[in-house]
Amino acid sequence: MPTGRLPVDDHRPTLQAALWLVFLGPFFFLSYGYANHYSSGLPLVGSFVYGWEQDLPFWPWTILPYMSIDVFYAISLFVCGSRAELRTHAGRLLAATLVSVAFFLLFPLRFSFPRPPTSGFNGWLFDLLTGFDLPFNQAPSLHISLLMILWTCYARHVRGVGRWLLHGWFALIGISVLTTYQHHFIDVWTGAAVGVLCLYLLPGAPWTLRFGGRNAGAAPVDGADHAVGVQQGALADDDLVRRRKLARRYAQACAVFLLLAVAAARADAVTATLLLCWPAFALAMVALAYDGQGERIFQKQHGRMRWPARWALAPYLLAAWVSSRLYTLRVAPYVEVYPGVWLGRAPSTRDLRRGGFTAVVDLAAEFPARRAALRLDYTQVSMLDLVLPTQAQLTAAANAIAAARAPAAGSSVEGAEKGAEKEGADIDRSTGEPNRLLVHCALGYSRSALAIAAWRALQGDDPEWVIEHLRAHRAIVISPAARQALRMIAGKGPSE
CATH class of the missing domain: 3.90.190.10 (Protein tyrosine phosphatase superfamily)
Structure with missing residues (x-):
């Protein structure tokens, strides 16, 4: 996954990483286990399965990459090279767990396929997993959400052949949630959505959202200066009114998509309901941009936009690009x-x-x-x-x-210069x-x-x-x- 490097301190925050692990490890197992226990006690827990999933293979050997994520989870905290990176990474892990467990409790689902019998080492791993992970806690797949966060963390620090091995193994982890019969496909893409949102909404400096200031919208690279003409109150006030008007318009467009999502939910169109929330979120973020967050919501620096921002805002970005082509079609x-x-x-x-x-x-x-x-x-x-x-x-x-x-200074091109000067x-x-x-x-x-x-x-x-x-x-x-x-x-x- 494409990602930028973060600043690294002279000394890794090993003690802080250990403290985060002492907190996050038990919190994960307690909250995840409670959600499993809660769902198992309900009289009826449904499933959501796409028809084509019946043809998915069961590969017992993929239980090893599936369970290896626990090791990567623990080590990732010690991979972080600075306290700022550690705080951001730990915050993402915590946010993904909180969001996923909330969905597990509010919208419980269960895996519906019978798992074929297994034996040997793979069978032992499946028995170990079943002792903790019941066939609940489905959508969004916390396994996938954490995978995306971990993938991004490790990709910042691993180079060369190790980077390609990392990508290959993490891809196997992603595939394994289906081939071990742990999750249905809706769990996978909703889990990916949660992972993207955690990476996007908790980006770290300089993209952290700031609230409570009238001029919070200045671009991070340019500083939080007042609008041109702030010396004249009328000019600044007119611009503020226009920003708020645009923020309201985008918020209203967000509300339209949310109403469509509600209508789709009432029609039991689950996939459509979830997909309609995507442009609603993107429009909400653009509304925040005009309401004070400014250009930072696009997370663009040196011409590159962070990949979580590209995915999170994709509906808006696509509409804006199409608009730019249509409005300039005849010029x-x-x-x-x-x-x-x-x-x-x-x-x-x-x-x-x-x-x-x-x-x-x-x-x-x-x-x-x-x-x-x-x-x-x-x-x-x-x-x-x-x-x-x-x-x-x-x-x-x-x-x-x-x-x-x-x-540019350097070479002599006097003849060309004279012609250009004319x-x-x-x-x-x-x-x-x-x-x-x-x-x-x-x-x-x-x-x-x-x-x-x-x-x-x-x-x-x-x-x-x-x-x-x-x-x-x-x-x-x-x-x-x-x-x-x-x-x-x-x-x-x-x-x-």
């Missing part, structure tokens, strides 16, 4: 607005290749960058759509554009060709236009003239609040 994906500077939508790999770009300034918080973009001179300055950026974001975007246009473009000294910089947001109508206007304003150009110049090339949308912000940026003069 050019990008246009040159200044020599060597192009304004456009979030690019596909084909867009990047056809445009021949050498640099990218990415303002779209909601889209992970294409690998082709990351191979270029890439800069990320994430901004939320439809609202005023923070002053730090707007200044950072303007400076990123200026830096991307600055010729056209007003800068030179990429590594190739001797004029730079081709793409500044993009989702559609190429608002955030990217505002960033280019801020860049020109810092160079001393009149903001109103810049806006009209950009509008002559593309149907940009610059709000009155953004115009006022640009006038304030222009008052600062050229950036250092």
